[in-house]
Amino acid sequence: MAWSKLISTAAAALITLSLAAAANATHLSQDREESRLEPIGQVYMEGDEVPTVSNNPVVAADTASDEPRSGEAVFTAACKTCHASDSAIPNAPKFGNQSDWEPRIAKGEDVLLSSVKNGLGAMPPMGMCMDCSDDELEAAIEHMISGVQ
């Protein structure tokens, strides 16, 4: 499970919930007023049925797909910071820059993939996409190469 996907799914769920809550706010105000006046906590006498409270955190339904992200999506999310055509990172081959990419392409895709996985010079391992699969990294590399072909 990619955490970033889970987090964005959870964030989307929260936004949906808060929008729904806002829509209901006027209807709920009466109830809220009453619930605010309730005492905090409750006392249970011996023999009372005590409701059980689940400690399980609410986990957003796993609606995120497990399909690999496209090279463009990975590039935009992780690599663009350093590889955008106007990036100021020295040495990083810039998107669309033929002379930056020619010597890199000449190394062959396997070498490029292992450079990204292990890190190279100022590039951190995984190109900072810690949850990327090999396929996703490869797709991102291909996306960058397609910028000069």
Ligand code: HEC
């Ligand atoms: C923090 C900046 C940074 C990020 C983020 C980053 N790179 Fe890099 N990348 C670099 C730098 C700098 C180099 C040049 C390293 C060198 O040759 O010293 C480089 C080089 C490369 C190369 C050429 C490797 C070689 O063997 O010549 C590829 C391919 C590449 N990056 C792909 C990616 C991909 C794919 C991502 C995203 C998943 C990514 N990079 C994210 C900074 C970055």
